[in-house]
Amino acid sequence: MKRILFALAMVGCLLSLAPRAQAATEVSLNVFYDNLSPYGNWIEVGDYGYCFQPNVAANNSSWRPYSDGYWAYTDVGWTWVSYEDFGWATYHYGRWANINDYGWVWVPGYEWGPAWVSWRTGGDYIGWAPLPPTHEYVYEGRPITGHVDVEFDIGPLFYNFVDIRYIGEPVLRERLIAPQQNVTIINRTVNVTNITYNNSTVYNYGPDLNRVNQFSTRPVQRLSIQREANVTTNVQGGHGNLNRVNGSQFVVVAPKIQKSAQQVVPKQVKAKVQQAKVEHGWQGVSNREQLQAAMKNENPKNVPPPSAQPEKGTNAGSSVSANGGDTAQPNESRQESEHASANAAQRQNERTARQGERLDRGQNAEQRNPNATEDESTNRQAQRAQRPGQRRANGPQNQPSANQDQEQPNAGSSQQSEQTYNRPAHSPHAQQNQYQPQRSPSMDRRDQEGQSTQDRDQTGRRRSGQDEQAGQPDRSRQSENLNRTEDTPSVQKHRNLGTIIIMIKTDQAAATM
Numbered sequence: 001m002k003r004i005l006f007a008l009a010m011v012g013c014l015l016s017l018a019p020r021a022q023a024a025t026e027v028s029l030n031v032f033y034d035n036l037s038p039y040g041n042w043i044e045v046g047d048y049g050y051c052f053q054p055n056v057a058a059n060n061s062s063w064r065p066y067s068d069g070y071w072a073y074t075d076v077g078w079t080w081v082s083y084e085d086f087g088w089a090t091y092h093y094g095r096w097a098n099i100n101d102y103g104w105v106w107v108p109g110y111e112w113g114p115a116w117v118s119w120r121t122g123g124d125y126i127g128w129a130p131l132p133p134t135h136e137y138v139y140e141g142r143p144i145t146g147h148v149d150v151e152f153d154i155g156p157l158f159y160n161f162v163d164i165r166y167i168g169e170p171v172l173r174e175r176l177i178a179p180q181q182n183v184t185i186i187n188r189t190v191n192v193t194n195i196t197y198n199n200s201t202v203y204n205y206g207p208d209l210n211r212v213n214q215f216s217t218r219p220v221q222r223l224s225i226q227r228e229a230n231v232t233t234n235v236q237g238g239h240g241n242l243n244r245v246n247g248s249q250f251v252v253v254a255p256k257i258q259k260s261a262q263q264v265v266p267k268q269v270k271a272k273v274q275q276a277k278v279e280h281g282w283q284g285v286s287n288r289e290q291l292q293a294a295m296k297n298e299n300p301k302n303v304p305p306p307s308a309q310p311e312k313g314t315n316a317g318s319s320v321s322a323n324g325g326d327t328a329q330p331n332e333s334r335q336e337s338e339h340a341s342a343n344a345a346q347r348q349n350e351r352t353a354r355q356g357e358r359l360d361r362g363q364n365a366e367q368r369n370p371n372a373t374e375d376e377s378t379n380r381q382a383q384r385a386q387r388p389g390q391r392r393a394n395g396p397q398n399q400p401s402a403n404q405d406q407e408q409p410n411a412g413s414s415q416q417s418e419q420t421y422n423r424p425a426h427s428p429h430a431q432q433n434q435y436q437p438q439r440s441p442s443m444d445r446r447d448q449e450g451q452s453t454q455d456r457d458q459t460g461r462r463r464s465g466q467d468e469q470a471g472q473p474d475r476s477r478q479s480e481n482l483n484r485t486e487d488t489p490s491v492q493k494h495r496n497l498g499t500i501i502i503m504i505k506t507d508q509a510a511a512t513m
Contacts, residue, residue, distance in 0.1 A: 027255040027256065027258060028257065028258055028260045029108055029264045030264055031089075031255060031257070032052065032093075033050075033265075033267065034267075035089070036052050036090075037266065037267070037268065039085050040053050040054040040058070040086065041053055041055075041058070041268075041271075042266040042268065042269050042270060043102065043105060043269065043271045043272070043273060044269055044271070044272040044273065045099060045102075045105060045107075045273045045276045046275065048105075048133060048276070049107070049108075050108070050265065050266055050269065051097070051105035051106060051107050051108075052086070052105065052108070053102065053104070053105045054084070054086055054090075054104075054106075057103050057105075058102075058103065063103075063104065064160060064176075065090070065091070065096045065104055065106075066080055066091060066115070066128060066160060067160055067172070068082065068083050068084050069081050069082040069084070069087065069172065069173075070169065070170045070171060070172050070221070071168075071172070072250060073209050073222050073223070074114060074222070074223045074224060074250060075224055076114045076202065076204065076225055077114055077203045077204035078114060078115055078119075078204045078205070078207075079115055079204070079223070079225070080092075080114070080115040081243070082243070085240040085241045087243065088242040088243040088252065088253050089108075092112050092113055092114070092116075092252065092254065093108060093112060093257070094106055094109035094133075095107050095109060095116060095130070095132055096130035096131070096132065097133055097278055098278065098280075098281070099273065099277070099278060099279070100278070100279055108257075110140065110257040110258075110259060111140045111141070111202065111257075112202065112256075113195070113202035114202065114225075115204050116130065116131045116195075117131060117193075117204075118144075118152075118159075118191065119191065119193045119194075119206030120186070120192065121164070121189055121206075121207045121212075121303060122188050122189035122303050123185075123188040123189065123305075123306055123307065124163055124164055124307055124308060125161050125162070125164060125177075125185050126162060126167050126189075126207055127159040127182075127185070128159065128160055128206075129154050129159040129160070129281070130158065131144070131148070131152065131154075132152055132154065132278075134152070142197075143194075143195060143197065144193055146190070146191040146193050146194070146298065146300040148191065148193050149191050150292065150295050150296055153280045154280065155280045155282035155283075155285065155288075156179075156182040156183050156185075156186045156281060156282070156285060157182055157284075157285070158281035159179075159182050159185075159186075159281075160172075160176050161177045161181070161182060161185050162175045162176060162177060163177075164212065164216060165215060165216055165217045165311075166217070166218075167212055167216050168212075168213070168216040168218035168219050168221065169218055170221075183285055183291070186295075187291070188304060189304075190299065190300055190302065190303055190304075191298055192207055192208075192300045192303065193206060194206060194300075211303075214311065215306050215308060215310055215311060216311065217311055222248070223245065223248060223249060223250040224248060224249050224250070225249075225252060226246075226250065226252070227252055227254045228251065228252065228253050228254065229254060229256060
């Protein structure tokens with residue numbers, strides 16, 4: 001009896017484990033319905049069934065698929081690395097359609113691919129457009145070639161074009177050319193789409209990588225694909241973008257979606273569109289028939305060359321290696337912006353330093369201006385040395401004015417400026433200068449000798465420049481100040497003997513009057 005009960009218990013355990021093993025290997029469309037709902041809404045659109053519309057597409061009419069991210073080249077070809085939370089599913093499964101009055105919606109698919117886009121290149125441009133579904137289903141299981149524009153009626157406005165120089169940048173959103181220019185660019189490019197299959201693996205071979213890297217300022221990043229096929233409880237829960245770049249590897253969630261015998265529906269459907277009007281990217285294009293005829297005659301082997309010269313240091317085989325090469329992470333665009341800001345700040349500091357140097361040169365020139373002309377300075381000093389004798393000989397009518405006495409400070413002693421002023425009429429010293437004493441020949445001779453001494457001293461200072469460099473005050477100016485400030489008899493004692501005798505005789509003459 002115990003053996004029977006034990007056998008029944010083992011059978012029950014095996015039966016309970018069987019459904020769990022099946023659930024871990026088979027994933028239905030519910031993996032999309034559950035994980036994408038936090039980032040948009042599900043809409044039932046005619047023959048397409050339940051389609052996902054991201055919130056950003058509903059709120060921004062200028063938003064476009066395959067715009068917020070960058071291109072990498074992996075072991076399965078051109079692969080889109082998205083920054084959007086829903087990108088792990090919408091850019092590697094299914095197709096995109098533009099519904100009139102609604103905008104872009106994503107139609108789920110069952111097959112994983114590196115990117116489902118149509119490629120065009122030529123001249124200075126390279127572009128890609130999301131592949132649309134057919135009338136009622138997502139075409140899968142067959143190659144897609146350069147005739148895709150004509151076969152599926154992809155118009156110019158669906159393309160995202162960039163300058164070929166920027167195709168390797170880690171953020172392409174800011175490099176996209178305005179769609180209004182696409183009609184002109186279409187005439188300069190050819191379709192080079194080449195999506196193939198090998199043992200149920202999808203390969204996206206579009207533009208020639210070696211040729212692109214010749215003209216791209218930054219080589220296209222090389223990554224290796226690491227797939228996570230089993231969907232665990234950590235994946236099913238809406239935790240943002242499930243794909244991630246890990247060093248030189250691009251880790252992608254790529255479960256195999258099984259078609260359910262019973263219809264699977266989202267938990268919540270926002271709207272239902274019975275008669276959907278699908279746009280194809282030809283709005284406002286007047287020469288549609290002419291462009292379509294040109295698309296039919298395109299030769300993907302005859303790609304117009306860019307007008308720009310190849311980048312320096314590149315060659316036909318240059319690309320970033322997937323084994324430890326330069327790996328562009330999503331935050332590298334921020335690092336480039338910070339580097340550009342640092343360069344701009346450095347250039348501003350250099351400009352400020354140059355302006356400061358010019359100001360310093362101007363200030364030095366102003367400080368040197370009083371002594372710029374040595375002859376003029378010599379003449380001024382010689383005239384000041386003669387003023388005491390002139391005032392005594394000619395009386396107060398020839399006294400120099402205050403403006404003549406004023407002079408800018410010396411460059412070596414700019415902080416010690418001289419002060420000159422007019423003596424008031426009621427000053428005792430002003431009254432003293434009104435007397436005109438008689439001068440003897442010996443007095444004139446002594447004055448001339450004193451003047452010659454001052455001239456020799458002045459010439460020596462002009463040659464050596466020691467007074468200017470060391471910041472020493474000008475002795476001739478000090479002598480001039482002494483001549484001006486005849487305040488008391490104690491000051492007059494510092495003058496030469498002839499001056500003292502003159503002043504004594506002047507006092508005696510005044511006493512006798």
